[in-house]
Amino acid sequence: MSTRYLIGRLGQTVLVIVIVSMMTYFFLSVLPGDAVTAQIGADAGGFTEERLARDLGLDKPLPLQYVDWAGRMLTGNWGTSIRTKESVLDALWARAPVTLQLTALAMVISIVIAIPVGVIAALRRNSWVDRLSTTGAVAGVALPNFWFAILLILLLSVRFEVLPASGYVDPLEHPIDALKHLLMPAVVLGMAQSATIMRQMRSSMLEVMGQDYVRTARAKGLSGYRVVVGHALRNALIPVVTLLGLRLANILGGTIIIEQVFALPGMGRLAVQAIFAQDLPVVMGFVLVVALIVQIANLVTDLSYGLIDPRIQLGRGRS
């Protein structure tokens, strides 16, 4: 990977993050209920309102306000929550582990389900595995994740009482209990994504299995396992990795609802509470953190191509 490509790609990520922050700021700044009213209440006198607006820098032109705000964000001052008076950065930081654990576990579950099923469906085309997985994928895309969560709670918590229906336990204190609490929400989020990943895995595996080098590998007498794992899978994974980056954004988006269903104290739940309280600093902080994570994930996805397939020389022209 050339340094030039790396710098260019990093620059692109920074540019998108800047545009994202501008959009977040401008959009949430032109709200009907602004920060001043939210802080002092609608009945405050004009004088107090004017003074507070000056203190918050809201009397300046919008672009200048943005520059001030971006400067504060860069120095770690993300403002305070209107609802709890807590620092926004602290509030998000305290809840991030829950959301990140949930996201990571969901990602692992989606990969563990989707990749083997996708490969088997491609290798045994039109078999019952293939048909079942295709039907499952079509149904999976149409299944609202919160309803799937409710059905699982009905089955595993209410009927069989094998997993807890809600709550969070710190994995450093009680790892097994923590896993039990996170398993159901992670399965819900992971399964939803595995449908798409599985379809992509299947189609890219089918394509790769028809290539000359796979035929050559077979012809030289390699076992079926070595042909699939050593030759086909590695190449078929490239489009799947791209998709994983995109799916991460979906899982993060999904945590908002799933944290609500399972009463998990993560960033998504914080954001929903903030929206009800019109707590804009927290909403803005949450939106920015999510956009930041998605951008970093996209960057890592792009850079990982070279590791999966050393033939991909990022940043060098085609020979």
Next chain:
Amino acid sequence: MTASRSTAIERAAALSVVPRRAPSFLRRFFRQRGVPIAALLLGLVVIAAVFAPLIAPYDPIATAPRDSLQAPSGAHLLGTDQLGRDVFSRIIFGSRVSILVGIIAVGVAMLAGVPLGLLSGYFGGLLDHAIMRTMDAIIAFPALVLALAIVGALGPGTFQVMVAIGVSAVPLYARLTRGQVLSIREQDYVHAARALGASNPRVLARHVLPNSLSPLIVQGSLGVAFAILAEAGLSFLGVGVQPPAPTWGGMLSKALPLIERASYLSIFPGVAIFITVLAINMLGDALRDVLDPRLRGI
């Protein structure tokens, strides 16, 4: 030998005189696997939405505390909720919100996305860069996060939900249209129209747009399914369409705390969402296979 030869010639002649007509669009569409069932299911949902007051046996909003939490029975087909409202009637009326939000949200997304994609692809240059980088920035937000932030900004309500879901889907249509325009603008008929002195708006409206429509129609139909799911999600969170209006997502949200006492409340609204989205997705997939087979697998 001679006889069979002459029949073969006659057959060939007959074939050349009366060429077999390609099956009509509708016939090809309905031949796709699952389409008749999906069309029937969606048809039922649409009928429920249009004729809700005639079909629903009870008022979906009127409360009857005495009848609260009754299990499904002859009087109440799918039971009653905590306020004694008939679940079946609420599901029937809930289809109105889902279908309406689904269609209008896609309309909003197309109304903004298609012109942006047309301009971006047709004129290129700085305008293309500016539009596409903005679209990249919108895509950086997961759709639900963006929709939630917009609803947070505008406040809850049906109109706000339509706008929020629509805006989060704008980049999809802008990118799709741009991609189409990039290939269409180099076609001979576009060059010819320009050479004949047609203005840019005329070329865009008369030549470029009509030829970009197929993938947009496919994406639009699948977009309705996404919008219905997103509306259900926002209503489930309580930031979507506000009570007492019956929405499928809202009904599930109210059912969750009662999951042990009245599990039936958690089942039926979900079935309604699932069937509607599944039917639209299946029809959208079939539409794609008929209209634009190149998009298969996307």
